[in-house]
Amino acid sequence: MSELQSWLERLERLHPTEIELGLTRVAAVARELGVEKPAPRVISVAGTNGKGSCVATLEALLLAGNRRTGAYSSPHLLRFNERVRIDGREATDTELVEAFEQVEAARGDTSLTYFEFTTLAALWLFQRAGVDVALLEVGLGGRLDAVNLVDADLAVITSVAVDHEAWLGSDREVIGREKAGILRPGSPFVCADPEPPLSVVSAGASMGAEGYFLGSEYHLDDDCFRFGEREIRIPADIALPRLSIAAALAALLVLDAMPAVADEEVTGILAGLQLPGRCQRLRWRGRELLLDVGHNPAAAAYLARWLAEHPVAGQTRALVAAMADKDLVGLFAPLAQVVDAWCPSLLPGNDRAAGCEALLAGLEAAGVPSARVSADCPAVAAAMDRLVADTGSDDRLLVFGSFFTVAEVLQHVRDDIDGES
Template identity: 50%
Template sequence: MTRTLDQWLAYQETTNVHEIELGLDRVRRVWQAMGAPRPAPLVITVGGTNGKGSTVALLEGMLRAAGYRTGCYTSPHLVRYNERVRIDGVDAVDADLVASFERIEAARGGTTQTYFEFGTLAAIDLMARAGVDVAILEVGLGGRLDAVNIIDADLVVITTIDLDHQAWLGNDRDSIGREKAGIARAGQPAVVGELAPPEGLLEALRGLGASIERAGSSYWWETQGQGTPEATWRWFHTDGTVRALPRPALAAPVQYANASAAIAALHALRARLTVPDAAIAAALARVQVGGRLQRIGERPLTLVDVGHNPQAARALAAWLDAAPGGGKVFAVYGALADKDVGGVIAALGTRIDRWFLAGLDGDTPRGLPAAALEASLAATLPDASREAHPGVAAAWQAAREAAGEADTILLFGSFFVAGAALSTRA
């Protein structure tokens, strides 16, 4: 029976009783039955808690500006599943994904696969068939036992480490760092993009024999006029390399760290890749990523962001602190049950003038109802102005009705919030 893409995705949710089942044995078995394709001659794997999607997009933009054909795998998607696989900057089409799923199904026999594992194998398969020059793979959860890790990367980037997915990865930054370090390989470069990474990450990378390129040590950056149209910045390496660059089109201050990590990755691969400064500058000036402080409206300024943990909320707070304008900030916020809602709220604090809480229990079994969000907000910020709504659409409508032209509406907290906002806008 021929299935549509939507039918395949629904089917994949039934092939494993576990939504998440970490481990490489099952997915490796199917990959080997497919002939163990390598997605590209050169593979970059990107892991970390936050900043993965932006770093992937920056690497893709820089490489494509230099003339290389790229394949990218990211997750989750915002609006359409096809966003997860890009071949030379273009989202995979339904027919190609369906054909890949059919090949996976024929190869797996009785081996169960999760929804994410199907997607990972499809991405590898499609990139290999397209003959791309460089594959850029984003880790879904953790690193060591994530399906992406069946592929030996030529270089890894680990962006940041913070508390998230503790049920699978551990309850402290050291434990989580050790899990994320598992994507590195002996003798291959590992770019650490965080200025103060946990020692557990560094110990694990050293134990694996990776060649560590560390922010603030191997490379660093400085900004000039940050937040102004004339802003520039410089990237430095201990080998004496200096690059003068335009500010990233991506808005948040944290994007300098993501861009610096992407540049460090390409610098470490310079014997295999030629990426001139002009290509790096061109990508910085134009790369945008959906759901990362994405502007979807003006007057009031309306932004969508997928920040869903305290570290991401701190990055949002830094952007709000640096943003010009004196209007009020209205937050449309929804979250999943396994997230540190109190930590997110505390990170933003009184920067939010009014909270419009959106229940996500109607979108996913993992979604928190609005009442639970309101209870967390009351416990964390008892005096915060707030109102609860059954879903994103109702919360956003209420925020629009309350906001003036000089105000800001920030929709954030989950990919489900971002996806609902972008789907409505579309």
């Protein structure tokens, strides 16, 4: 076992609960570490969906403008190192272990959750590297998330939808209030939600935070982004959600941090954007795979639109494994008309994962005919092998439902390729 893996397993046992929202403990350790402002400029990104895509867009454009950039995102798919990037490079095991040692020395008797501990480690690495801009993706909610210990120079809210109800509430107004917790008095913010909750609008107004809203201060018409007199084309076939890309463009224009290149070059940078697990296309064993980490109804609706806009000659077959606490009916219903065959699958060893009975009941309630559903619910790896064998060259195999599901498939594909080589 590597030293990094030993640390990560220790962090999982360090705090009595996986999640404990609140800033008191983590902010106290941040002060001890001196990482309350890890970079001259900080952009915090919250939202139900699209946060990672927004951060990836910001990162690519800032690097194109030769800005030293730190990016912190979560969760990871295959390696923890994915969460912390400096100038586009994942932090090494050695760097992360050194950062963990610094946090451990600073925390004393203060108990920290896994996410709090790793957030502080990322901030320490950014500060030590001397990055110009730190991009911080909120883990859960906003107001009480560990990332919010840092006062952002600009905040982005990508979307507000119902998810994580046990922690954030069950309606968009309450959830919007939590997301708006990352706003700061006098600092600007960008909101990409086409119908922002009143709680977000009023939060900005009450503290004098200037808001830039989609359809008002900036616009996205088909593939054209407009901000004042500036127009930038977003490639039509891009896999990442255009709303998140537009929010990133608006954020950099507000901060006067866009790279000093022609708009055509910006379009070229956007064309090269890709993010693992976000409408990610792969070829494996001669078959087309589409991997997406979508795990709530809003994400499923986006995925359904993407599938309809990118048809295949054959069928679309879906492998889905999801967490038991998710709205399974809402997750499946948007895709009921665009998926031809379903293979609900299991994640062995994951105590949070939905079982076979729950998955089948969710598909039935979502209106998926039983004739389209494989009812035996194999484990994800076994389901992949079966589906690829049954999938024709003109078909598409969709994998979605959670980060865990996509991670399991990516690892299975990697192991298979390594075995062949």
